[in-house]
Amino acid sequence: MKRLLALLIVLLITTMLNVNAFAEAPKEQKQDVGSQPTEATVTLAVDKTKLTSGGKLNITGKAPAGKDVYIEVWAEETIRAARLDADPDPKTGKRPYIFYMTDDMPAFYRLIVPEKYKPVLEDAKAKGAKWSVSEVIKNTQAEAVYGYPAKIKIDRYQTTLWASIIGSRGTLLEPMDEKENKRRSMQLLKARFRSVGNVFSSNLKIEADGTFKASVELPANAAPGKYFVVAKVDKDIKSEPIVVENSVSFPSVYLPNAGRTVNVFWPFLLTAAITTFGVLMGAGGGFILNPILVMLGLPHTVVAGTVMPTVLFSQGTGIYNYSKIKFINWKLGVTLGLAMMAGGFIGPKLTELITLEQYKFLFGWILIILAALMFWQTTPKYLEKNKKEQAILKEFKKRAEEAAKKKEEGGK
């Protein structure tokens, strides 16, 4: 009797423990089920867990037979993504002007869909700039498995023209519900990663028995740090995440705001060559450097915000040298300068609001105007006038320098 009671107690405790495990860790429970032949688990393995400056990662695993498997890969490192929603409402025709922004976008994201959906991706690619993440997700039946970016924290601001003028992002609105957050995260994915191939891949072969093989290429410019790989059949049936570490070493460095790794020599040589040419043509290098950097894939906000301060120093020395010979009219410079300061207050806000397409379009036209100005400066009439002007400029400068010298000597 005593023994029976003890057995009963042991049984009771084990059951209770099981219930506890059931309540606290649903993942473990799933594994328990998986050990029985219900086949509701996904196993996953990668060929390497350490990468240096990116590389190819081979992924293998097994899922329940006959089910579609999707693989999500994302970086722990995060970057910013932003988008202004100014598309007219299909019902009311009103433009919402809501600015969505997150600082939690993974620096790298890839959703690998089964091979059979390759045509969906091709279709999206054929659409050019008009492709949409949500459409691809819908057409590849990936709505249930699209997971990680759907949960990132996205802030949204109600923007107005006035708010933009005073340089504010607008009023911060209440957080979105889960569904809306998911929808907006898809738009931000596109805003940040631009092309279909930067978000999706169909490099995933599934066999009839449920084993699958996939590969993902981490580009050489990928962020360093941890990468997570998860295979999913649906929302609940998924593998445990596998962690892969990517390391980056000098001369490659990671640009945290731009969200990519670069070899320091390339931007250095590019900048040096372009600024040299900029001096030759009499316009700053930014006109050529910025579009090239943007076309190379850097975010236009970071390009504008980082190239601009590089000329501060040279402008400062220029002003100092001119002021030494009293070659600056302060009244004129400060008056126009204050107007420019007001412009400089507004401009950076607008950089944030516009899309890459708008940036390219506007910059394209600015360059055409600049090219026209330059052409005008090579016409014979202008050259003749300029020759005289330059001669006067030289003469004045000479006098100014002499005067400054004399004053200096007189002061001693």
Place this chain on the structure above:
Amino acid sequence: MKIEFWGQEFKVNLAIGIPGAFLIAIASSMFGFGGGPFMVPLMAVGLRLPMYVIVGSSLLAIFFNTLMGSFRHYGFGNFDLIFFLIMFPAAILGGYLGPKIAKRLNPVTVKRVACVGLLILALQLLGIF
């Protein structure tokens, strides 16, 4: 507004100067380029000032814009320090090499080459080329 420069007096039409400078500054800080190539024609053609007045004063005006624009971009989190540290010495190097090479080249040829280059870049940005 009347200004005096080395004993000469000039009239400045602020109705053109201020809106022009303001708009150039918006474009310049928005896209992150210097406003020089637009400010100089504005002051030469729009304000009818001679080049010797323009060179120094336009630089001062642009400096206001660059300073404000840089602060604003920094505030919005658009500034990448490491990227800056790579580009900054390169820009200084370019500023040192440029004038040395410039002496040996015909400025008109350089401008024409630049013209073609800018047009190609523009068409590429507009998705035509």
